[in-house]
Amino acid sequence: MIESVRPMVESLRKGWCPGALAPMLSGDGFIFRLRLTNGVLSFERARIFAELAGRFGNGAFDLSARANLQMRGVAVVKIEALQEELRELGLLDDDARAEAVRNVVGSPLAGFDASALLDARPLVVALESLLTREKALHDLPPKFGFAIDGGGALPLDVATDIVFVAQAPDRLAVLLGGVVAGEVARENLGAAAEGLARNFLTLRGEDRRMAAVVKRLGVAPLIENIPVIASGAKQSTCQLASSGLRGSAHNDVAAHSKILGAQPCGAGAFVGAGLLFGRLEAGALEALAQEAEARGAIELRLTPWRAILAVGLAPDAAQDLAARLAGLGFLIDARDSRLAFTACPGAPACPSARGDTRALALALAPFWSADGRRIHVSGCIKGCALHAPALTFVAEQDGYALVENGLARDEPSARGLDLAAMRNALISLSEGTRV
Numbered sequence: 224m225i226e227s228v229r230p231m232v233e234s235l236r237k238g239w240c241p242g243a244l245a246p247m248l249s250g251d252g253f254i255f256r257l258r259l260t261n262g263v264l265s266f267e268r269a270r271i272f273a274e275l276a277g278r279f280g281n282g283a284f285d286l287s288a289r290a291n292l293q294m295r296g297v298a299v300v301k302i303e304a305l306q307e308e309l310r311e312l313g314l315l316d317d318d319a320r321a322e323a324v325r326n327v328v329g330s331p332l333a334g335f336d337a338s339a340l341l342d343a344r345p346l347v348v349a350l351e352s353l354l355t356r357e358k359a360l361h362d363l364p365p366k367f368g369f370a371i372d373g374g375g376a377l378p379l380d381v382a383t384d385i386v387f388v389a390q391a392p393d394r395l396a397v398l399l400g401g402v403v404a405g406e407v408a409r410e411n412l413g414a415a416a417e418g419l420a421r422n423f424l425t426l427r428g429e430d431r432r433m434a435a436v437v438k439r440l441g442v443a444p445l446i447e448n449i450p451v452i453a454s455g456a457k458q459s460t461c462q463l464a465s466s467g468l469r470g471s472a473h474n475d476v477a478a479h480s481k482i483l484g485a486q487p488c489g490a491g492a493f494v495g496a497g498l499l500f501g502r503l504e505a506g507a508l509e510a511l512a513q514e515a516e517a518r519g520a521i522e523l524r525l526t527p528w529r530a531i532l533a534v535g536l537a538p539d540a541a542q543d544l545a546a547r548l549a550g551l552g553f554l555i556d557a558r559d560s561r562l563a564f565t566a567c568p569g570a571p572a573c574p575s576a577r578g579d580t581r582a583l584a585l586a587l588a589p590f591w592s593a594d595g596r597r598i599h600v601s602g603c604i605k606g607c608a609l610h611a612p613a614l615t616f617v618a619e620q621d622g623y624a625l626v627e628n629g630l631a632r633d634e635p636s637a638r639g640l641d642l643a644a645m646r647n648a649l650i651s652l653s654e655g656t657r658v
């Protein structure tokens with residue numbers, strides 16, 4: 224093993240959050256997470272990433288729940304050369320800790336959505352800059368994240384540690400671990416974020432996430448000494464619209480129908496291209512960029528919802544692009560039963576997997592009507608793909624176990640199921656009868 228890579232491999236045991244400077248080993252090679260500010264992906268950059276994925280990786284990307292693009296299957300001997308290429312493109316952070324802490328999700332339609340209360344993009348840029356600059360904040364745990372929701376047509380609704388949600392063009396609600404802690408003026412968002420992160424580091428003890436600290440101590444000590452946060456705002460009085468897609472515990476057809484396909488956006492339109500299981504092949508990324516650019520789109524935007532948006536289109540061009548992308552295999556129809564399925568990479572990509580989860584999900588999808596329930600197919604009891612109760616199939620040594628409404632680690636109601644038994648279970652549930 225190359226010595227410089229050994230710490231990355233060792234880190235697997237500690238719950239690593241991969242980056243371009245700290246790639247993570249998986250069953251199909253190393254994963255490079257590319258954190259794109261505001262989820263903006265230019266057509267040129269999309270083509271570059273597609274080419275790099277073919278040359279250095281196995282040609283596959285995943286879109287993460289934090290709207291990051293993850294290049295998969297990079298061989299250990301190619302890591303340094305790929306990093307060098309990313310550095311030359313200006314896409315590499317100064318160090319791995321700064322990269323890891325730059326974990327900010329913004330509204331995917333920012334700058335295009337006339338119904339938004341504010342444009343989140345400059346706030347995201349400023350917050351990323353602050354997190355990179357303030358070395359004391361590099362002690363934040365892996366996966367600690369921020370989100371800035373400018374409001375509008377697609378509420379961000381991301382479950383993360385510190386969330387700012389626009390309440391007016393000059394004012395945002397502050398949520399800590401999902402609990403409203405107060406409000407902050409737009410120009411003070413950076414000061415509030417820094418104060419909250421510092422207070423979290425002081426108070427966290429063994430906790431790694433804000434929700435755990437809030438549960439233990441409440442929000443009051445976390446906003447102490449941060450005068451820019453006006454406390455007193457209540458959950459019930461804040462506008463906290465839901466996208467209906469957070470946590471993916473439900474297959475919300477109504478929510479998907481606002482994101483996928485051709486959608487009006489101000490005087491123009493955007494197209495949402497859904498990705499099966501969040502997976503995107505390099506060729507599909509290249510085709511998406513080419514087809515969107517040819518129809519006048521301005522750029523691509525990554526979302527936390529397993530979909531990529533092509534923004535800045537004329538309405539007719541959006542209809543045309545949606546039809547073309549459907550032909551290329553993107554998920555465009557909100558009623559597509561495959562959208563109800565969540566499956567981790569499974570075998571052979573993950574060494575812990577006891578089954579090919581995604582092939583199984585595709586085999587089961589035709590037997591499921593999109594009734595709002597989500598089906599989770601997990602390669603083992605860790606259940607990485609979904610941390611919310613669902614109808615869950617878990618691969619075991621001998622066949623699959625069924626958890627009717629729970630997590631992958633919960634006690635199953637049946638074991639040793641083969642494909643036919645799982646199909647019958649879904650048909651029974653689709654018809655409203657018990658398994």
Ligand code: SF4
Pocket residue numbers: 567568569570573574575576577601602603604605606607608
């Ligand atoms: S749930 Fe298990 S099999 Fe699936 S990705 Fe996680 S560790 Fe691997």
